[in-house]
Structures are given as structure tokens and as C-alpha cells.
Amino acid sequence: MSDVQKPDTEKATTGTGAAAGSAGADEKFLSVRDLRIHFDTDDGLVKSVDGVSFDLKAGQTLGIVGESGSGKSVTSLGIMGLHNSERARISGEIWLDGEELIGAGTERVRKLRGQKMAMIFQDPLSALHPYYSIGAQIVEAYRVHNAVDKKTAKKRAVEMLDRVGIPEPARRYDDYPHQFSGGMRQRAMIAMALVNNPQLLIADEPTTALDVTVQAQILDLIRDLQKEFHSAVVIITHDLGVVAEIADELLVMYAGRCIERGSAEKVFYRPQHPYTWGLLGSMPRIDREQTDRLVPVKGTPPSLINVPSGCAFHPRCPYADVPKDNITRTERPELRQITDGHFSACHMTPAERERIWTEEIAPKL
Amino acid sequence: MTDLSKEIPEQGAGQGPDGADGPAPEPLLKVTGLVKHFPITKGVLKRKVGAVQAVDGLTFDVRPGETLGVVGESGCGKSTMGRLITRLLEPTGGKVEFEGRDITHLSTGAMRPMRRDVQMIFQDPYGSLNPRHTIGGIVGTPFKLQGIQPEGGVKKEVQRLLELVGLSPEHYNRYPHEFSGGQRQRIGIARALALNPKLVVADEPVSALDVSIQAQVVNLLDDLQKELGLTYVIIAHDLSVIRHVSDRIAVMYLGKIVELADRTSLYESPKHPYTKALLSAVPVPDPSRRGGKSDRILLKGDVPSPIKPPSGCRFHTRCWKATEVCRTTEPPLIQLAPGHQAACHHPENVPDQSAQTAAVTGGASEAGTTK
Numbered sequence: 001m002s003d004v005q006k007p008d009t010e011k012a013t014t015g016t017g018a019a020a021g022s023a024g025a026d027e028k029f030l031s032v033r034d035l036r037i038h039f040d041t042d043d044g045l046v047k048s049v050d051g052v053s054f055d056l057k058a059g060q061t062l063g064i065v066g067e068s069g070s071g072k073s074v075t076s077l078g079i080m081g082l083h084n085s086e087r088a089r090i091s092g093e094i095w096l097d098g099e100e101l102i103g104a105g106t107e108r109v110r111k112l113r114g115q116k117m118a119m120i121f122q123d124p125l126s127a128l129h130p131y132y133s134i135g136a137q138i139v140e141a142y143r144v145h146n147a148v149d150k151k152t153a154k155k156r157a158v159e160m161l162d163r164v165g166i167p168e169p170a171r172r173y174d175d176y177p178h179q180f181s182g183g184m185r186q187r188a189m190i191a192m193a194l195v196n197n198p199q200l201l202i203a204d205e206p207t208t209a210l211d212v213t214v215q216a217q218i219l220d221l222i223r224d225l226q227k228e229f230h231s232a233v234v235i236i237t238h239d240l241g242v243v244a245e246i247a248d249e250l251l252v253m254y255a256g257r258c259i260e261r262g263s264a265e266k267v268f269y270r271p272q273h274p275y276t277w278g279l280l281g282s283m284p285r286i287d288r289e290q291t292d293r294l295v296p297v298k299g300t301p302p303s304l305i306n307v308p309s310g311c312a313f314h315p316r317c318p319y320a321d322v323p324k325d326n327i328t329r330t331e332r333p334e335l336r337q338i339t340d341g342h343f344s345a346c347h348m349t350p351a352e353r354e355r356i357w358t359e360e361i362a363p364k365l
Numbered sequence: 366m367t368d369l370s371k372e373i374p375e376q377g378a379g380q381g382p383d384g385a386d387g388p389a390p391e392p393l394l395k396v397t398g399l400v401k402h403f404p405i406t407k408g409v410l411k412r413k414v415g416a417v418q419a420v421d422g423l424t425f426d427v428r429p430g431e432t433l434g435v436v437g438e439s440g441c442g443k444s445t446m447g448r449l450i451t452r453l454l455e456p457t458g459g460k461v462e463f464e465g466r467d468i469t470h471l472s473t474g475a476m477r478p479m480r481r482d483v484q485m486i487f488q489d490p491y492g493s494l495n496p497r498h499t500i501g502g503i504v505g506t507p508f509k510l511q512g513i514q515p516e517g518g519v520k521k522e523v524q525r526l527l528e529l530v531g532l533s534p535e536h537y538n539r540y541p542h543e544f545s546g547g548q549r550q551r552i553g554i555a556r557a558l559a560l561n562p563k564l565v566v567a568d569e570p571v572s573a574l575d576v577s578i579q580a581q582v583v584n585l586l587d588d589l590q591k592e593l594g595l596t597y598v599i600i601a602h603d604l605s606v607i608r609h610v611s612d613r614i615a616v617m618y619l620g621k622i623v624e625l626a627d628r629t630s631l632y633e634s635p636k637h638p639y640t641k642a643l644l645s646a647v648p649v650p651d652p653s654r655r656g657g658k659s660d661r662i663l664l665k666g667d668v669p670s671p672i673k674p675p676s677g678c679r680f681h682t683r684c685w686k687a688t689e690v691c692r693t694t695e696p697p698l699i700q701l702a703p704g705h706q707a708a709c710h711h712p713e714n715v716p717d718q719s720a721q722t723a724a725v726t727g728g729a730s731e732a733g734t735t736k
């Protein structure tokens with residue numbers, strides 16, 4: 001890693017140094033393989049993430065969707081190396097620009113964090129310290145990774161505030177978080193996360209706490225910044241509308257597992273898993289004719305301590321009896337490729353899925 | 366101003382029971398010029414230094430059997446409005462009539478019988494249930510408070526209610542923490558229905574729930590309305606949900622109703638620029654629109670503070686159509702099409718109103734510009 005970055009002139013910086021075979025723009029920048037993150041608790045072992053794999057190229061956006069408790073945040077914190085190693089049992093591989101992170105030391109991961117990869121959270125107050133001015137915090141984030149004097153760092157911070165759309169950035173530099181509105185805090189946190197031009201940005205429910213008009217502003221901002229810096233973005237949300245706005249690739253999680261993965265077009269237009277069908281049927285859509293009735297997914301999300309046997313979705317799946325020999329209840333379905341780059345974890349045969357999709361699901365969506 | 370709406374034939378859009386012919390029925394709830402200002406005090410002497418103008422002059426009706434949806438951004442006064450019409454808050458001004466009876470300033474005692482008829486469901490399915498009480502105790506509370514002994518006893522009635530909302534009667538002795546968010550919301554609904562209310566005000570009833578569970582609760586509310594002939598006021602910030610559940614919709618901005626219309630009319634032909642911007646900002650689950658900034662209206666900045674709302678039209682600081690008259694004169698909420706009211710000098714989809722609206726208000730600057 002070069003110690004000093006020249007943010008003004010940089011575009012897509014590719015990593016140098018430590019990692020051999022640094023990824024070019026067209027290759028996988030982030031590669032997650034069979035990630036498992038389990039927690040020991042008094043109630044038992046919580047399998048928050050249980051075998052998740054995906055790849056992401058520079059300049060691309062991956063959306064991770066799923067209900068609350070499906071393991072989205074635990075996955076993202078895992079990539080950032082933010083789990084307490086005493087409590088979390090982590091296995092699998094996380095490759096960032098050719099460098100494996102799970103096996104790397106905590107020091108190394110800390111160095112990468114904030115520099116090569118950065119994260120924004122749902123609640124900006126969890127990332128911003130109430131006692132320091134917004135400007136001071138951005139300066140701090142910059143100086144940790146860049147040996148520059150205060151003046152240079154301040155200039156950079158004001159520039160970032162301007163870039164994320166804070167009006168009168170030089171004046172607002174000295175404001176404290178409580179003096180900012182919710183949308184402005186979110187912008188300030190984005191400014192802080194992006195101050196070192198990270199090549200990977202993970203945004204965990206970045207707009208969930210915001211109003212739609214502000215959400216539109218923030219999504220727009222993330223999209224613009226990504227274009228400008230050609231970074232890889234992982235956006236985590238429970239809102240299918242938000243991912244459709246911004247994601248190229250989609251990963252649907254259920255009970256700590258990836259149950260469907262593919263391009264946004266494929267997953268939205270040709271979803272291949274009953275849970276994805278359920279999610280799409282549940283949401284009222286403003287872009288379609290008014291429907292009389294929503295089609296909810298029955299039942300409630302499963303416990304991650306006693307994950308249902310076989311397919312974790314089977315207690316709620318209307319098609320659990322379709323695959324032969326009750327296999328749905330005994331064997332965990334693997335994530336299988338259906339068409340190029342489109343994967344689904346379901347025991348139904350492609351023909352069975354196709355029939356149900358065309359006859360029962362598509363007409364109702 | 367709303368009296369105009371009485372001359373308008375019903376719009377067929379909703380499935381409300383009043384969709385048939387004849388004049389519009391007497392409203393179940395009639396709200397006129399409703400105001401709530403929360404004083405801001407300073408120092409030990411609690412000197413009043415200003416006021417949060419949370420709700421600042423709302424006029425609307427709720428018709429029997431219909432669902433009135435209320436949308437708007439955070440802090441625009443939706444919950445305050447809900448708490449005012451259920452009389453959980455004392456209005457600063459204006460009038461609330463229920464079934465023709467003025468209930469604006471009824472004392473707690475005089476309100477008690479009325480409480481049976483008007484119930485509220487809250488946003489937070491976690492905070493709104495006492496963790497130390499059993500489900501049976503929670504759902505049975507209204508009987509105790511009202512001193513009512515239902516036929517067959519409280520327990521039997523509570524179990525009937527639990528079944529009504531899709532829970533098992535066996536849940537009677539369990540505690541809230543044993544239930545998921547969606548189930549807790551069902552418990553809150555069962556409690557609200559205990560006394561057979563006529564009007565249910567639901568404040569963000571599904572916002573805290575996952576989409577699959579949200580759909581269960583939306584359908585449940587729908588079933589209950591049909592089965593029990595309920596009238597709803599549903600408050601939400603999600604425009605897709607509001608469109609699905611409502612017959613008519615009120616859009617709020619900074620303590621005011623800026624548009625009030627039948628569902629179809631509002632979504633197909635919004636008149637107020639704010640409504641138009643809100644609708645355009647809703648993320649749509651269709652990737653073909655990705656990156657398409659074309660039809661999206663990006664508003665500048667955030668909602669201003671309700672302590673010092675902008676003069677004239679409160680939306681003028683963010684509105685791309687604002688002119689001088691917008692900064693000085695507050696546009697009244699007037700009828701622009703059948704069943705469709707909006708408060709704007711330069712509305713969308715209809716002729717410009719600046720001449721008329723300025724005349725209506727006579728240029729008099731309304732309250733709320735200073736202080």
C-alpha cells in the first residue's frame with residue numbers, strides 16, 4: 001500500500017504492494033467463499049451466516065436482500081473484519097483484491113479498513129462521535145491512513161463534505177453531529193467513509209432511516225460516487241425497490257444462506273426460488289395496476305439456532321411437497337446454476353419451477 | 366373550504382360502502398382547522414421561547430367505512446394528528462367532531478365512553494406492549510378500563526379476538542417477548558378491536574415489519590374492515606403501502622395537508638408539486654429503471670424545521686415551481702377536480718391558480734410566518 005494517496009487525481013486505484021495478482025478492473029475485486037459466521041450464545045449456537053459465496057467486480061454493485069435476521073449485517077461486518085474474534089466463529093475465505101482476509105492478522109485488516117474498504121451504516125450516529133465536530137472526524141479518518149498535515153487534511157474534508165452535497169461545507173465543517181439533520185448526517189458519514197477513496201464500499205441499510213425524498217438523494221449520491229471512483233459497492237437492504245434502483249447483481253438471503261443469486265434483471269424478471277417469489281408477491285407496487293390483495297409469505301422467519309432441516313424455507317414454502325421423496329425436508333438444497341450466472345437453492349427441477357412460475361406466480365405479480 | 370367536497374359525487378375508486386348513489390353520508394369524523402403547537406421553553410422558569418408547529422390547521426372528513434391514508438415525511442405531524450383525533454393529545458385549536466358530536470375538549474371522564482368507539486394501533490410492536498403482562502392481560506385491558514364484562518367472560522372474548530387476528534387462543538398465557546414483530550402487531554390489533562370500535566387510527570401499523578409479514582398484517586386489516594365494517598385512518602410514510610390500503614389519501618407537509626384526494630386521482634394525477642416529487646422518489650422494484658434519473662424529481666435539502674416554518678407556502682424552499690406569490694401568500698387547500706383538493710398556487714395537471722388563490726386569501730399572511 002502506498003501511504004500517501006492523492007485523492008484529487010486518483011481514479012480507480014488498483015492495489016499495489018502486498019497482494020500478488022492484484023485484480024484488474026474486470027476481475028473479481030471481492031470474492032467470498034463459503035463464509036460461515038456462527039456465535040456461541042447461552043441459548044445455543046446461532047448460525048447467522050451459513051455458507052455464503054459471491055464475487056464482485058470493481059465498478060459493480062451487489063445488493064444483498066433478505067428479511068431482518070437473515071444474516072445480512074453479520075455478513076457485511078464479517079467482510080470488514082469487525083466481529084469480536086472471541087465470540088464469533090468465522091470460516092471460509094474472503095478475498096479482497098487478491099488478498100485473503102480471514103487468515104490475515106487483525107492488524108492487517110484494520111489497516112485495510114477505512115482505506116481500501118469502508119462501510120456506512122443505517123444509523124449515522126453509531127459511526128459519528130457526538131463530542132467531535134463533523135470536520136474533525138473526517139480529518140481523523142483521513143490522517144489515520146495518510147501522512148499529511150492538518151491543513152491539507154482539512155482541505156480534503158471540506159472537499160468531501162462539498163462532494164456529498166452539504167451546503168456551505170466550510171462553515172458546516174465545525175458543526176457537531178446533532179446540528180445536522182438525518183439526511184445530512186448520512187451524507188457526512190458517507191464523506192467520512194469515502195475520504196480515502198476506498199475501492200470497496202459496504203452500505204448496510206444506508207437509507208432505511210431516511211425519508212423517500214432524502215433516500216433518493218443518497219442513492220443518487222452513492223451511484224455518482226461509484227461511477228467516479230469505479231469502486232465495488234455492496235448494498236444491504238430489505239427493500240427490493242432500493243436494490244432494483246442501484247444493484248447490478250443480487251443476492252437473496254434466507255436464514256443465513258444464499259438462496260438465490262444472479263443479475264438484477266434475472267432475479268427480478270425470472271426469479272427462481274419460492275422465497276423470492278414470496279418477497280415479490282408481498283410488496284405492494286406503485287408501478288403496477290392496483291391489486292386487490294397482497295400474497296404474503298405464510299408463517300414467520302425461522303430461528304437461527306434451530307434452523308429447519310433440509311431446505312430452511314420448507315415450513316413456509318407452498319411448494320415443499322413438489323420435489324420427490326420429501327427431500328425438501330431432509331436434504332439441504334445446494335446453490336445450483338440455472339442459467340449463466342443465475343443460481344438458486346431449491347430442490348424443484350427447472351421444469352417444475354418453470355411451470356409454477358408461469359402458471360401461478362407470474363400472473364399475480 | 367372542505368364544504369365544497371359535499372357537492373361532489375362520490376368517486377367510484379374506493380370500495381367503501383358509501384360508493385353507491387345518493388349524497389355523501391355524514392362523516393364519521395370531522396376535523397376543522399386542527400392545530401397543535403408544542404411550546405418550547407427555556408430555563409428553570411420555563412419561559413416560552415417558541416413553539417413546534419406540529420399540526421397547523423388541518424381540515425378533513427373521514428367517511429364511515431372508508432380508509433383515509435395519511436402520508437408525509439418524518440416530522441410532518443402525522444402521529445400528532447393521529448393522537449389529536451383519538452384525543453390522546455389536547456388540541457391547541459380547531460375542532461374535532463365524532464358522529465356529529467364536538468369532542469375537541471371533552472374531559473377524560475366525558476371521553477371514556479367515546480374511547481370505545483375510537484381506538485389506536487401504534488407503530489412500534491415492541492414498545493407498545495407491556496412486557497410484564499401476558500397476552501391475555503394485554504388484550505383484555507380495555508374491558509377492565511371500561512368496566513365491561515363481555516358475554517361469556519373476558520377470557521373467552523380475548524381468545525375469540527386472538528383467533529380473529531390469526532393468533533392461537535393458546536397464546537393467552539404467553540408474554541410479548543415470545544412473539545415476533547408481526548405477531549405482536551396482531552396482538553396490538555386484537556387489543557384495539559376489543560371494544561368493537563367504529564374508527565381505528567393506525568399509526569405506521571406495518572412500518573417496523575418485514576415485507577412478507579407486512580403483507581400478512583395489511584391483509585388482516587383489510588379482512589377486519591370488511592368483516593366488522595371498520596373505518597380506518599392509516600398513517601404511513603410508505604407510498605406503496607398507502608396506495609394499497611387507502612380509499613382517499615391526505616398528503617402532509619410540515620403540519621399542513623397539501624393534497625387530499627381519491628386514491629386513483631392522487632396517484633394518476635397529483636396536483637401538488639410535493640406529492641409529485643414524493644411519488645417520483647419511490648423506489649420501484651424494476652431494474653429496467655435503474656440509473657434512470659429522467660423522471661425522478663430530486664428535491665433539494667431536507668424538510669425545514671416546524672419551529673420556524675417557511676413563510677407563504679411551506680414547501681417553497683424546496684419547490685422547483687416556486688414564485689414570489691409562493692413566498693408571501695399561503696395557498697389554501699381548495700378543490701381542483703372532483704374529489705381532489707390541493708394547496709398550491711401553481712399546481713400540476715390543472716390550470717395555474719395564483720390569481721384565484723391570492724384572491725381567496727386576500728393576500729393576508731397567515732399565522733406561522735414568524736415567532
Ligand SMILES: Nc1ncnc2c1ncn2[C@@H]1O[C@H](COP(=O)(O)OP(=O)(O)OP(=O)(O)O)[C@@H](O)[C@H]1O
Nearest residue numbers: 403417419438439440441442443444445446602671
Ligand atoms: N410532545 C412533543 N413535544 C414537542 N414536540 C413534539 C412533540 N411531539 C411531536 N413533536 C414534534 O412535532 C413534529 C411532528 O411530529 P410527529 O410525531 O407528529 O411527526 P410524524 O409525521 O409522525 O413523523 P414520523 O414519520 O417520524 O413518525 C415534529 O417536529 C416533532 O418533533
Ligand SMILES: Nc1ncnc2c1ncn2[C@@H]1O[C@H](COP(=O)(O)OP(=O)(O)O)[C@@H](O)[C@H]1O
Nearest residue numbers: 039046048067068069070071072073074075304
Ligand atoms: N454478536 C452476535 N451474537 C449472537 N447472535 C448474533 C450476533 N450478531 C447477530 N446475531 C444474530 O445473527 C442473526 C443475523 O443477524 P443480522 O445479520 O444482524 O441480520 P440482518 O439480516 O437483519 O442484518 C440474527 O439472528 C441475530 O440475532
Ligand code: SF4
Nearest residue numbers: 311314317328346347
Ligand atoms: S427446496 Fe422445497 S421447500 Fe425449499 S424452496 Fe424449494 S420447494 Fe420450497
Ligand code: SF4
Nearest residue numbers: 678681684691709710
Ligand atoms: S404554492 Fe408555490 S411553492 Fe408551494 S407547492 Fe405550489 S408552486 Fe410550489
Ligand SMILES: [Mg+2]
Nearest residue numbers: 072073204205
Ligand atoms: Mg441488519
Ligand SMILES: [Mg+2]
Nearest residue numbers: 443444445568
Ligand atoms: Mg410518527
